[in-house]
Amino acid sequence: MSSPAPNFEGKVAMITGGGSGIGRASAQAFSAAGAKVLVADLDPIAGEACVADLRSRGGIALFVRTDVTRAEDVDHAVNLAMQTWGRLDCAHNNVGGGVSHLDLLDDTEAQWLRTLDLNLVSIWRCMKAQLPPMITAGGGAIVNTAAAAAFKVVDAAPVAYSVAKAGVVHLTRIAGVRYAAQGVRINAVSPGLTETPGATGSLQEHEIRQAATALHAIPRAGQPRELADAVLWLCSDAASFITGVTLPVDGGMVAK
Numbered sequence: 001m002s003s004p005a006p007n008f009e010g011k012v013a014m015i016t017g018g019g020s021g022i023g024r025a026s027a028q029a030f031s032a033a034g035a036k037v038l039v040a041d042l043d044p045i046a047g048e049a050c051v052a053d054l055r056s057r058g059g060i061a062l063f064v065r066t067d068v069t070r071a072e073d074v075d076h077a078v079n080l081a082m083q084t085w086g087r088l089d090c091a092h093n094n095v096g097g098g099v100s101h102l103d104l105l106d107d108t109e110a111q112w113l114r115t116l117d118l119n120l121v122s123i124w125r126c127m128k129a130q131l132p133p134m135i136t137a138g139g140g141a142i143v144n145t146a147a148a149a150a151f152k153v154v155d156a157a158p159v160a161y162s163v164a165k166a167g168v169v170h171l172t173r174i175a176g177v178r179y180a181a182q183g184v185r186i187n188a189v190s191p192g193l194t195e196t197p198g199a200t201g202s203l204q205e206h207e208i209r210q211a212a213t214a215l216h217a218i219p220r221a222g223q224p225r226e227l228a229d230a231v232l233w234l235c236s237d238a239a240s241f242i243t244g245v246t247l248p249v250d251g252g253m254v255a256k
């Protein structure tokens with residue numbers, strides 16, 4: 001017997017980095033499941049394009065230009081969701097990326113701090129703004145985006161990025177435990193190599209296949225939709241007894 005598709009009618013979801021890749025797929029998945037979606041992204045062209053796409057399919061969505069390294073932007077995004085729709089039920093804190101080198105000797109201190117800020121402190125910043133309205137309302141669900149490089153040494157992943165993502169895993173664990181009694185579940189997804197503009201946009205198809213086959217047990221790259229499905233499931237009632245975990249959605253990359 002198959003479970004019914006998750007239903008998010010009447011709920012509001014905030015997606016950071018919703019303009020591209022995994023975040024865009026997540027915005028599409030929440031919208032298709034009936035949620036009103038706030039797309040928070042640094043890039044207004046990508047963010048507005050995502051919102052236009054959701055609206056063209058009958059969804060209710062809003063773009064807000066947000067730099068997740070700025071607390072005032074994050075606070076403004078959460079306030080906008082509250083003012084517009086009166087609630088915030090779900091959040092996918094998804095922004096991250098490599099702004100440092102593969103070899104730690106090549107990094108400057110500024111690059112390390114910038115990488116930690118973009119990948120780890122930003123997740124804390126988002127949860128700091130999202131948790132109070134969720135707690136006041138009696139509950140909510142948050143999913144953060146980690147990375148397989150948080151769990152193992154990946155030659156192709158910058159050191160500072162991998163360490164920051166390992167921090168996301170533990171921050172998710174601590175926050176998941178800390179806010180469980182207040183009804184907020186906090187989990188993470190951990191992608192392997194996923195076909196997105198940010199990760200594979202500059203690669204040829206055969207290069208993606210070659211890299212994915214070397215990294216994964218399932219010999220292909222992940223698709224953004226596969227991450228989005230996991231995010232949606234973790235935010236749904238089907239995952240009502242799950243908090244503090246990081247779910248690998250990585251084709252067996254960490255297991256391999």
Ligand SMILES: NC(=O)c1ccc[n+]([C@@H]2O[C@H](COP(=O)([O-])OP(=O)(O)OC[C@H]3O[C@@H](n4cnc5c(N)ncnc54)[C@H](O)[C@@H]3O)[C@@H](O)[C@H]2O)c1
Binds near residue numbers: 017041046069190196
């Ligand atoms: N794609 C992969 O192979 C892969 C693997 C492991 C982890 N991840 C993680 O998944 C997440 C999404 O990756 P993706 O490949 O979909 O990325 P992407 O580059 O395709 O999209 C990232 C989006 O984030 C936005 N963004 C960048 N900086 C921002 C900021 N400061 N504030 C707000 N928005 C900002 C960009 O404008 C863009 O729309 C990241 O955290 C990444 O580290 C991806």
